[in-house]
Amino acid sequence: MRDVQPAASHFVDGRYVEDVAGRSIECVYPASGAVVARLHSATADIVEQALASAVRAQREWGALKPVVRGRVLRRAADIIRERNRELSEIETIDTGKPIQETLVADAASGADALEYFAGLAATMTGETIPLGGDFVYTIREPLGVVVGIGAWNYPTQIACWKAAPALAAGNAMIFKPSEVTPLGALRLAEILIEAGAPAGLFNVVQGYGDVGAALVSDPRVAKVSLTGSVPTGKKVYAAAASGMKHVTMELGGKSPLIIFDDADLDSAVSAAINANFYSSGQVCSNGTRVFVQDKIRPTFLDRLVSRTANAVIGEPLEEATQVGPLVSEAQRNKVLGYIETGKTEGARLLIGGRVPPSQNSGFYVEPTVFADVTDEMTIAREEIFGPVMAVLGFADEADVIARANATEFGLAAGVFTANLARAHRVIGQLEAGTCWINTYNVTPVEAPFGGVKQSGVGRENSRAALDHYSQIKSVYVASGPVAAAY
Ligand SMILES: NC(=O)c1ccc[n+]([C@@H]2O[C@H](COP(=O)([O-])OP(=O)(O)OC[C@H]3O[C@@H](n4cnc5c(N)ncnc54)[C@H](O)[C@@H]3O)[C@@H](O)[C@H]2O)c1
Ligand SMILES: C[N+](C)(C)CC=O
Ligand SMILES: [K+]
Numbered sequence: 001m002r003d004v005q006p007a008a009s010h011f012v013d014g015r016y017v018e019d020v021a022g023r024s025i026e027c028v029y030p031a032s033g034a035v036v037a038r039l040h041s042a043t044a045d046i047v048e049q050a051l052a053s054a055v056r057a058q059r060e061w062g063a064l065k066p067v068v069r070g071r072v073l074r075r076a077a078d079i080i081r082e083r084n085r086e087l088s089e090i091e092t093i094d095t096g097k098p099i100q101e102t103l104v105a106d107a108a109s110g111a112d113a114l115e116y117f118a119g120l121a122a123t124m125t126g127e128t129i130p131l132g133g134d135f136v137y138t139i140r141e142p143l144g145v146v147v148g149i150g151a152w153n154y155p156t157q158i159a160c161w162k163a164a165p166a167l168a169a170g171n172a173m174i175f176k177p178s179e180v181t182p183l184g185a186l187r188l189a190e191i192l193i194e195a196g197a198p199a200g201l202f203n204v205v206q207g208y209g210d211v212g213a214a215l216v217s218d219p220r221v222a223k224v225s226l227t228g229s230v231p232t233g234k235k236v237y238a239a240a241a242s243g244m245k246h247v248t249m250e251l252g253g254k255s256p257l258i259i260f261d262d263a264d265l266d267s268a269v270s271a272a273i274n275a276n277f278y279s280s281g282q283v284c285s286n287g288t289r290v291f292v293q294d295k296i297r298p299t300f301l302d303r304l305v306s307r308t309a310n311a312v313i314g315e316p317l318e319e320a321t322q323v324g325p326l327v328s329e330a331q332r333n334k335v336l337g338y339i340e341t342g343k344t345e346g347a348r349l350l351i352g353g354r355v356p357p358s359q360n361s362g363f364y365v366e367p368t369v370f371a372d373v374t375d376e377m378t379i380a381r382e383e384i385f386g387p388v389m390a391v392l393g394f395a396d397e398a399d400v401i402a403r404a405n406a407t408e409f410g411l412a413a414g415v416f417t418a419n420l421a422r423a424h425r426v427i428g429q430l431e432a433g434t435c436w437i438n439t440y441n442v443t444p445v446e447a448p449f450g451g452v453k454q455s456g457v458g459r460e461n462s463r464a465a466l467d468h469y470s471q472i473k474s475v476y477v478a479s480g481p482v483a484a485a486y
Helices: 044-062 066-082 084-095 099-105 107-123 155-168 184-194 209-216 230-242 265-281 294-308 329-344 397-405 420-429 462-468
Strands: 010-012 015-017 024-028 035-040 128-131 134-142 145-149 172-176 202-204 221-227 246-250 256-259 289-293 348-351 368-371 388-394 412-416 434-437 470-477
Touching: 010 044, 010 184, 044 134, 044 145, 044 172, 044 202, 044 209, 066 084, 066 107, 066 155, 066 184, 084 099, 084 107, 084 155, 084 184, 099 107, 107 155, 107 462, 145 155, 145 209, 155 172, 155 184, 155 202, 155 221, 155 462, 172 184, 172 209, 184 202, 209 221, 209 230, 221 230, 230 246, 256 265, 256 397, 265 289, 265 294, 265 388, 265 412, 289 294, 289 397, 294 348, 294 368, 294 388, 329 348, 329 388, 388 397, 397 420, 412 420, 420 434, 462 470
Parallel strands: 145 172, 145 221, 172 202, 221 246, 256 289, 256 412, 289 388, 368 388, 412 434
Antiparallel strands: 010 015, 010 202, 024 035, 128 134, 134 470, 348 368
């Protein structure tokens, strides 16, 4: 296995920096439990260096022609693609996700975001508003220094999805990765410098929640973009509110995947597998409540179980492996606890539910399917963030829409049907920010991504993300003399 110990914990002002006074962070390889890197949480001194250098870099960067900023981001995208193999291995070691996933979904998606926003940078223009002889013109300005805070499931993708629109719009970013997966963002910071970004433009500081909180409460920070859980989102949103800061909140979900009886059944089974077992189920937008219409449910479950039995569980660095471990022991135990609750509350366990007998180290859980799940059961209400699918029945359209919406979350939703009129009708009534018809969890950077209700605020990706990283200055221009009352 490659050596992933970084030169130092943090990347600030264009170089690696360390302060061993910070609390220790051990980066664990989830497939074995071995410590693969030792880092330190940022001290107040490191946080100060990051903030001061970001303020300085942002002034320089924000004054550049946007097309020049785009060129730097485009170069970074190219470097990421050249190094995809190495970056994917680091991502697999950091998260435990199978290399066959990280080779296509992580650094590669990050490169897509950098390339996409590189192209859009120069299109961020204002408008002129004629007012007779006078007029108003508008300027889209950067916010200043923005903070990104990441979750552990997609560390590189999250860093890039936040950095790309932020930097394209002329901001500087300080990024705090999850303490569970500290590695990927450091490589992005190195690559941006290599691509020509000024020192301090994209700083990475490691740390636990207190480091995130210190960044969010600093008056030099104009915005925070968090990917994480709903409880953390509420804390960060509240802290940002007291400083009147902008926010983007990409939070959790318990999304419905609704399969009508006229759907292409094999595609629907594939989608349910992808929507629950990809990344061992550690995907925010997963369709973890699979509603299957009565007539096809027995056949659906048969095919689902026989295909799930074929999943290759194993060492994530081997290309044949399809299912790896969960990210940590704590997450594995949390998921096993939900499986026990599912059994106790009367759901029918069809397959999985155990630590795979072949894996005597690492944090593995078998892909697990529960049938006969009802709306009140804990496994149908709470986000598990593991490979646990709950299959529920339904008879008619109005009933399934009401039940799909009966949740505090609203991140995503999917509908499978051959009847496109029905597909659009149902999607129109679902309370979810990101929806799919006859597919699931496809998240191209060109499309807005984000949630409604408790699942979040704002959108990542697409043109919409640029609005969330910029503000409008409105300038009234007078052409005549000014009168006053006295
Ligand atoms: N919507 C999305 O795009 C998306 C993507 C991935 C994960 N998620 C969600 O993330 C969750 C899993 O990730 P997690 O366990 O890392 O989430 P988490 O909420 O525990 O932590 C997220 C990040 O917030 C930091 N943090 C914790 N307390 C903080 C505070 N008071 N102030 C500032 N920062 C603080 C953590 O250190 C970490 O970096 C799931 O709920 C999942 O649905 C959402
Ligand atoms: C954005 N996505 C779905 C790839 C990762 C969220 O957990
Ligand atoms: K790790």
